[in-house]
Amino acid sequence: MMQWREGTVEQVVGRWPGAVEYAVRLADDAPDDTSVRALAYTALVGEPEVGDRVLLNASALLRGLGTGGLAFIVAAPDRLPGDPTTPRGHIVKARYTPQQQMFMAVDEQDSPHHEVMTGPLAAAGDLLGMPVVVADLHSALPAILAGIRLDRPEARVVYLMTDGGALPIAFSRNVATLTGAGWLAGTVTVGQAYGGDHEAVTLHSGLLAAKHVLEADIAVVIQGPGNVGTGTPWGYTGVAAGEALNAVGTLGGRGVAALRVSDADTRERHHGISHHSATAYGRICLVAADVPVPTTADEFDALVADQAHALARTAQGALTVRRVDPEGLDEALRAVPVxxxxxxxxxxxxxxxxxxxxxxxRHAARLLES
Structure with missing residues (x-):
């Protein structure tokens, strides 16, 4: 159940597009009379000011969760935001929750892009061979972009955020920074996720919008921050990466499966290629996809390459291991603006x-040349 708290805004800690972080002093009758970090999504609650009384959802904070370990401002009851000045469309997201919202989806009838979305290419479901990189962790996004930009800095890259983690894209400061730096040409939030440059009802229509509305050269599909895992092979929101590759293959794109790899995670199931990648790409993906691995003489990289080839041999789909030149990748990673x-x-x-x-x-960028 939700754990409610009431407090008073003490100061603004930081802000980025769509969100403001505050320090909030809990009310005297709260179990802990202390100051907490609290996030306000401006499209939902406006911008509370110092001294305002606010109602908080403190559940994740009190449980000590990682990504979600802060309070969320549910309302500033004495300073409610006004109604939107322009219609928001007819597609409801965060459906049947107290904070559901209506959006103009790129694929709905009243959308200014409806004609494109019902045109011959989009309606037929044709991505025209566009490379689409799929990953399971949101933290992979800036690294993927670094690899793309190393060889194709001019490429138009669109990020599609699925709804396995955070629903508001405003939660991701990385997306805000990468967009501001010009590393992303646009964003699309799909399913129940919301707040992107465009909204889409499904990943399929979101991919088609990325190609035919935003004119992407490359798309990247990853869930938002705060994935959910249970330590079991199937109870993890990131397994949707396999379904994303199925969507890419269905629509005539070129799927690129970014491996979740670690040489530092102490959990055996995540050493080398994570069991989550093995499940998503080996069991759920049923189409052709490339699996890039850097070509190095490193012992760990040799282990991962062996694991990748073994995964490709037993996969339900047609996975192909692709060797990638690692030259310059480290420097590119160190130049990331987040x-x-x-x-x-x-x-x-x-x-x-x-x-x-x-x-x-980098492999996706080089597919643009073929």
């Missing part, structure tokens, strides 16, 4: 995790 972090580990703590994502990006 802090690289995955499962609490940075670039030098878990270098392989980012190197393999960057290799997937």
């Amino acid at each position: 802090t690289l972090s995955t499962m609490g580990r940075g670039l030098d703590e878990d270098h392989a995790a980012f190197l393999y994502s960057a290799a997937a990006g």
